[in-house]
Amino acid sequence: MLIASLDYAWDPAWLNAMAARPASVLILAGKPVLAHVPVGGPAPAMIAEAMVRGDLAALDRLEPIAAETFELSYAALRKRERPFVMVLDAANPEVVEQAAYDAAYQGVTDALTLYLWRNPAFHLTRWAAEAGLSPNMVTAVGAMLCLLAFWLFWGGHYWLGVASGFAFMLLDTIAGKLARCTGTSSKWGNVFDHGIDLIHPPFWWWAWIHGLATYGRPLEPIYATMLLWAIVGGYVAQRLIEGIFMRRFGGMHIHVWERIDSRFRLITARRNPNMAILVAAMLFGRPDVGIKLVGLWTIVSVIFHAVRLAQASVKAERGEPIVSWLA
Incomplete structure (x- = not known):
């Protein structure tokens, strides 16, 4: 399964990318954002708790993928651009809205x-x-x-x-x-x-x-x-x-x-x-x-x-x- 931290917003392209990479975790500024827990892997509940805490060390069984540098194909919309990942800020939602719109x-x-x-x-x-x-x-x-x-x-x-x-x-x-x-x-x-x-x-x-x-x-x-x-x-x-x-x-x-x-x-x-x-x-x-x-x-x-x-x-x-x- 994919486990997501809803403290973040991300381009939907990341869902497909992470689904294709079992036993991996997408990180932003050293904090976990999306984790792909394969069958027979770590207990999902343990992974979810670690993501709530932002504890990357507890996810050492998952391969880290840095959102800032990872190269990801964006061919579906015919452009060369790194799909966004960013922290959600309830006081300023327009930044994420603009990023989601630009990504689309x-x-x-x-x-x-x-x-x-x-x-x-x-x-x-x-x-x-x-x-x-x-x-x-x-x-x-x-x-x-x-x-x-x-x-x-x-x-x-x-x-x-x-x-x-x-x-x-x-x-x-x-x-x-x-x-x-x-x-x-x-x-x-x-x-x-x-x-x-x-x-x-x-x-x-x-x-x-x-x-x-x-x-x-x-x-x-x-x-x-x-x-x-x-x-x-x-x-x-x-x-x-x-x-x-x-x-x-x-x-x-x-x-x-x-x-x-x-x-x-x-x-x-x-x-x-x-x-x-x-x-x-x-x-x-x-x-x-x-x-x-x-x-x-x-x-x-x-x-x-x-x-x-x-x-x-x-x-x-x-x-x-x-x-x-x-x-």
Whole structure:
């Protein structure tokens, strides 16, 4: 069993790490935090009493692991960062809340999620946790806003659609962080959240093109169809390339292979960067130009990822290891 001192807070990554290391104890500043007592090992009650006292000497049968220096893989959230362990202070809980929130944040993602949403999403995630909202509740509200954005784009109400879309994008960030920070992740929640993320973008771009006629900037029907297929086909192609890369290279994401891949992920043709392009075009009253730029950027992104997949495949055939720069 794992025995924990609730005088401390820790990243959930430590639970998996300690579960894989029988007869060990995680320590912080010389005090025990988490202990893995194997079957046939010391009596759990004795270990628990020693942890209450903070008596590390009484745990000499367990291998000590120093939280300050131990190297631990953090691949799940695509970043290089030592998972936190810290003393709980009832008078100052925000320090731990911020650490838990930061630990739940992906290191390699798009620029809007990484920089624009991060601070407001922290306060909203904190409020949602205090209000007792579940991640699926947040996702459900976001799903309604996602549908509303589609309807508004379809009717050419672009600014209202952008507002609804951005609210959905923010809630999408909050739902994932809330699930990780409160330990309420579930298989259904993961399917619900990521399913919406995966499916809705092509429908948004379709609605955007359809709304151009109402807005007064229609595209030629044949050109509009070609543009839509370029955007949707490029989106599907990028997802397929990512899947092929993961399957071929041990589950590693293409975005964490080399530093250039992580930097390109900030701006690659996914929903959030595409929305930034569309908003920039709307500032000039040209939603038609915006969607054309999205099509162009999608083609560029597909070419970039296809080249990176080919380069990784060639290196692998030469016997060179394909390892993430975050490892």
